Amino acid sequence: MNTEKILKTLLAMTTAAATLFASVAIAEQPYHYARNSYQSGQHTEVAYEGWRENEDGTISLTFGYFNHNWEEELDIPIGENNFFSPGAADRGQPTHFLPRRNRFTFDVIVPGDFGDSELVWEVTSPNGLTRRAYGTLRADYKIDNMIIMSETGALGAGSSDAVTRANIPPVSELIGDEIRTVRVGEALTFQTRVTDDGVPKPFDPIGRIRRLGGAAAALATPEMVRNRMMMTPPPKPTVAKNNGLYLSWNVYRAPDSVENVQDVVHFDPPQVKPWEDTRPAANSPWSWLWVPPELPADDIHEVSVSFDEPGTYLLWGRADDGGLYSDQYLTVNVTR
Numbered sequence: 001m002n003t004e005k006i007l008k009t010l011l012a013m014t015t016a017a018a019t020l021f022a023s024v025a026i027a028e029q030p031y032h033y034a035r036n037s038y039q040s041g042q043h044t045e046v047a048y049e050g051w052r053e054n055e056d057g058t059i060s061l062t063f064g065y066f067n068h069n070w071e072e073e074l075d076i077p078i079g080e081n082n083f084f085s086p087g088a089a090d091r092g093q094p095t096h097f098l099p100r101r102n103r104f105t106f107d108v109i110v111p112g113d114f115g116d117s118e119l120v121w122e123v124t125s126p127n128g129l130t131r132r133a134y135g136t137l138r139a140d141y142k143i144d145n146m147i148i149m150s151e152t153g154a155l156g157a158g159s160s161d162a163v164t165r166a167n168i169p170p171v172s173e174l175i176g177d178e179i180r181t182v183r184v185g186e187a188l189t190f191q192t193r194v195t196d197d198g199v200p201k202p203f204d205p206i207g208r209i210r211r212l213g214g215a216a217a218a219l220a221t222p223e224m225v226r227n228r229m230m231m232t233p234p235p236k237p238t239v240a241k242n243n244g245l246y247l248s249w250n251v252y253r254a255p256d257s258v259e260n261v262q263d264v265v266h267f268d269p270p271q272v273k274p275w276e277d278t279r280p281a282a283n284s285p286w287s288w289l290w291v292p293p294e295l296p297a298d299d300i301h302e303v304s305v306s307f308d309e310p311g312t313y314l315l316w317g318r319a320d321d322g323g324l325y326s327d328q329y330l331t332v333n334v335t336r
Contacts, residue, residue: 040072043125044097046133049104049151050143059114060107061135062143063121067097070277073262074125075254081124084108093121094316096251096261101276103152104325108135145169145324153241153286154200154323163199169324170196170245172317175300179331187268187304192328194247194319195299202244202292202322205229229289239276241285243322244292247301248272250318252329255311265313268304274318285322292322307334 045066052060067074074097076082083089091108108119119135146165149155155164175191182188206225248271254261270283272293277284284290296302307313317328 038069040069041127042068042072043127043129043131044068044074044076044123045131046121046123047103048121048133048135048141050141050147051135051137052143053112054109057112059110059112059137061110061119062104062107063093063133063135064101064103064105065094065097065123066101067099069099071099073098073251075259075261076123076125077256083122085120085122087119091119091121095253098250098273098275099277102274103276104148106327149200149323151239152323153239154243156240164323167199167321167323168197169326170194170319170321172247172319172326172328174317174328174330178329179333181333181335182307183335184307184310187306188332189302189304190330192247192249192301192303192317192319193299194245194301196245196319196321200243200322203242203290205291226289239286240278240288241322242287242290242292244285245295245319245321246272246285246293247317247319248274249303249305249330250274250316251313252316253314255309255313258309258311264308266306266308268306271303274320285320305332307332310334310336 045068047064047066049062049064051062054060075095076097077095078090078093082093082095084091084093092106094105110117110119114137116137121133121135122130123132124130145167146160149160149164149167171194173193175193180188180190206220206222249267250271251261251265254265258264273282273284275284276286278286278288280288282290285292305315311334313332313334315330315332317330319326319328
């Protein structure tokens with residue numbers, strides 16, 4: 001059997017072993033956007049992910065969202081179209097919504113005696129559709145690290161082991177000031193130090209082939225493996241994620257006066273998508289062909305960003321090991 005046939009056989013075996021294939025009938029959906037995919041023009045759902053108790057006695061209510069667009073990033077300023085109630089309208093929520101499903105995006109800290117209270121996040125998208133997420137302390141919404149890893153797809157079809165269950169989030173540190181100033185069109189370069197415990201084990205298709213394939217698989221090259229993966233139908237569990245540490249910086253908030261923010265802010269190098277882009281060749285951990293980036297030897301990640309319009313921007317940096325995450329924020333004042 002030649003190397004190509006061995007690769008084909010091994011990929012089929014490992015895919016079948018790692019993935020639970022489901023045969024799902026398509027039910028009649030009440031909304032047209034649930035039956036079709038759109039590049040732009042759709043709304044965002046808002047999601048209450050769950051709650052957890054903090055060591056200081058407070059409680060974190062965690063929220064995320066689902067922007068139905070595949071390409072358009074929505075901008076919805078704090079105010080009548082993006083607010084919490086009751087109480088303060090601004091609870092640290094994003095005003096810039098990346099495409100598709102974004103899980104566990106931000107926390108709202110409430111007192112330990114929150115009890116039977118309810119906190120509502122209401123968002124009205126540019127197309128006029130309003131959605132609400134209701135934060136409560138219902139028992140079935142209590143979350144922990146295992147639930148987070150499962151929901152984001154780090155556990156595949158739900159399997160886990162003692163090592164994975166002991167996973168801790170990456171540690172990220174923005175090096176330098178948390179507020180910077182730069183002129184329009186000029187590049188701002190900044191650094192983030194990210195360390196991790198190496199759990200869960202990073203996705204390594206070439207290593208897997210060489211471990212399982214015997215002597216002949218030693219001849220496999222990354223190009224051969226990628227070509228074979230491109231010819232293999234991707235697995236289809238509810239959420240499938242290729243694990244591995246990465247850092248991704250994106251816009252979290254932008255000036256209300258700036259339109260088409262996604263065309264105004266430019267990152268170099270292009271950032272890994274922290275959202276569930278399941279298209280095979282996407283630069284996203286939820287893509288079938290995605291492989292974790294090579295990590296810097298000194299754990300310091302360097303990124304440059306530039307802006308075409310002035311104003312105050314809030315950038316969000318997520319360090320994600322595939323299962324758990326940590327966030328950093330950088331405020332940038334952009335002048336003429």
